[in-house]
Amino acid sequence: DTAVSQTPKYLVTQMGNDKSIKCEQNLGHDTMYWYKQDSKKFLKIMFSYNNKELIINETVPNRFSPKSPDKAHLNLHINSLELGDSAVYFCASQGLQETQYFGPGTRLLVL
Amino acid sequence: AQSVTQPDIHITVSEGASLELRCNYSYGATPYLFWYVQSPGQGLQLLLKYFSGDTLVQGIKGFEAEFKRSQSSFNLRKPSVHWSDAAEYFCAVGPTSYDKVIFGPGTSLSVIP
Numbered sequence: 546d547t548a549v550s551q552t553p554k555y556l557v558t559q560m561g562n563d564k565s566i567k568c569e570q571n572l573g574h575d576t577m578y579w580y581k582q583d584s585k586k587f588l589k590i591m592f593s594y595n596n597k598e599l600i601i602n603e604t605v606p607n608r609f610s611p612k613s614p615d616k617a618h619l620n621l622h623i624n625s626l627e628l629g630d631s632a633v634y635f636c637a638s639q640g641l642q643e644t645q646y647f648g649p650g651t652r653l654l655v656l
Numbered sequence: 657a658q659s660v661t662q663p664d665i666h667i668t669v670s671e672g673a674s675l676e677l678r679c680n681y682s683y684g685a686t687p688y689l690f691w692y693v694q695s696p697g698q699g700l701q702l703l704l705k706y707f708s709g710d711t712l713v714q715g716i717k718g719f720e721a722e723f724k725r726s727q728s729s730f731n732l733r734k735p736s737v738h739w740s741d742a743a744e745y746f747c748a749v750g751p752t753s754y755d756k757v758i759f760g761p762g763t764s765l766s767v768i769p
Contacts (some may be wrong), residue, residue: 586694586761590756635699643756647700650698
């Protein structure tokens with residue numbers, strides 16, 4: 546039974562399109578995150594939500610809009626995709642002592 | 657400011673050899689410290705963590721790490737590396753502002769058969 550799941554696993558799209566990534570956790574945690582991992586493997590936090598409320602927004606462009614319909618779900622919608630958005634996007638759920646539980650990632654390629 | 661450094665971008669070891677991956681941090685108090693592993697094409701998996709108590713922490717897959725406050729370090733070790741250990745390894749520290757965790761830049765491990 547997967548703890549943190551993301552869909553889709555791969556996403557290939559054209560510049561200018563709008564796309565969404567979905568994330569679900571069944572760990573019962575209150576806090577969830579979106580991270581972006583670039584081609585050099587550097588992990589950058591984008592957003593965090595605690596029980597459906599936005600807590601962290603790390604100066605991410607307005608084209609990125611997270612949505613949390615309930616504390617088990619955190620989705621990421623991206624408008625007007627750009628080449629520089631190509632990356633791997635990870636969802637994570639946070640447990641005790643700030644331990645992060647990661648999803649498998651969504652590999653986004655913008656052409 | 658809180659930060660994490662991993663001085664080695666890439667390390668290559670022979671299978672069966674011992675391994676030590678370095679991690680240094682900057683933090684005002686006693687931090688929570690983590691090591692995560694990312695196998696190719698996968699998400700990050702927690703190897704081990706330190707939050708209090710014994711400074712030598714045992715993790716999964718035969719890894720251990722030692723918290724040394726005087727050196728602001730949390731180095732990861734394994735006595736005998738297996739080919740399946742080839743992966744990216746991330747050190748992390750927290751909690752920082754808003755309880756978030758800061759990840760280091762990662763160390764890529766290659767294993768020679």
